[in-house]
Amino acid sequence: MPFEDDVSEAMHRTGETFITDHRAIVEGGLRRGRARVMRRRAAVGAAAVMALTGSAVYGGWLLGTSSAQEVATVNGPSPYPSPDVTPSGTPDPQTNDPDQHIRVSADQMIQILERVLPKGKLTQQRGTSNFGDPNQAADASLVYDDGFGEALVEVSIKRADIKAPANRKLVVCPKKLTPPAISCHSEPWAGGSATVVSEDRGLRTSRSVSLSEEGYLVELTTFNGLPKEGRATRAHPPFTEMQTSNLIGMLNSAMTKYGIPNPDLFTREVHVSGSLAVMERLQRLSPKGLSPRGGGGDGTTGYIIAYDVKNKTKSHLRATLTPKGAPGDGEPRWSETLPDGTRIATSERPAKGKGVTEWRVDALRPNGLRVTITSYNAEYPHRDANRTTPPATMEQLKAVAVHDSWLTLK
Secondary structure, eight states, rough: OHHHHHHHHHHHHHHTTOOOOHHHHHHHHHHHHHHHHHHHHHHHHHHHHHHHHHOOTTTTTHHHHTTTOOEEESSSOOOOOOOOOOOSOOOOSSSSSSTOOOOOOHHHHHHHHHSSOOEEEEEEEEEOOOTOOOTOOOEEEEESSSSSSSEEEEEEEEEEOOTTTHHHTTOOOOOOOOEEEEEEEEEOOOSSSEEEEETTTEEEEEEEEEEETEEEEEEEEEEEEGGGGGGEEESSSSSSSSHHHHHHHHHHSSSSSTTOTTTTTHHHHOOOOOHHHHHHHHHHHHHHHHEEEEEOOOTTEEEEEEEETTTTTEEEEEEEOOOOSSSOOOOOOOEETTTSSSEEEEEEOOSSTTTOOOEEEEEETTSOOOEEEEEEEESSSSOOOOSSSSOOHHHHHHHHOOOOOGGGOO
């Protein structure tokens, strides 16, 4: 089957996943047609300008912009799915080489980014089309808030030769890091991937660059705040190393080999799950004598199966973080206030399992973060008890709840 037929079939599949505004398509086609005529008339001048300006490079990472790009800005969650321009009919690529063709609208870029992110509040969405130019990047950005502070998230996608030495350099960690870079790690994706974390005047940036096997250079950048305002809103960028790896994997498959968005991205749930950071922190803070033997969690909750090395029993230890303003499970009876202003509440009640008791400590920190630590005398709350009381004392649970490391987790 000729390349044009393959592209047409794939574009029809993609078009079926969108709600189409036919009037917008016609108007968009007229607008782009006029722009194409103007570009042809100005070809000589544009070539001269491009020769002078070249490509934009920031901090050693490749970026792409165009003054003729289509831009979409959204104040709330973007209407899903409703791209400004939806491909239809027979495509008109600049070249018959599938490794060069790419066409993605501004709204499609916003939707791609929204679809892969973990659950959270999304605002200030902005997207830019590449107008079908394989030499230009299409990008999207938004402000993401999971309850622990607003963070800018950006993504950029463009065509690239994954074998070119210059591109290969972008996905390999340097032998020596130079400031403001503070760390780098690589991922074993098909074309390679590298993530550099840098810090400058309190603003921390995580920039991941990868090469997909379909022939795209994908860049994902996250911040621990809003760089335009020059302020950090949280201790770290919002996604853990594992989440970032998953995001890169999904973004690598967002575009097909035909240069159009992958319809699978819009027809199934693809959100990256919440991080296991709470579980990992709880493992490090588990009381003396309790050895973590497994665990889990999602986002703001984590648990471990704690093995009592003395009594040789397994019990359930759980941590839940509730940021300021987020709904909780009721207001505890605060019984103590620490010198730093932290309020403490303790409680004891029966759980679901036969003979199971729940011991609980709530700590409300001065910044509004509430840390809840619960312990059970069973491997899981719904199973039968395997000991008389939970293995950790209330004082030990309190020490876990008020540990300052919870304040810098997100």
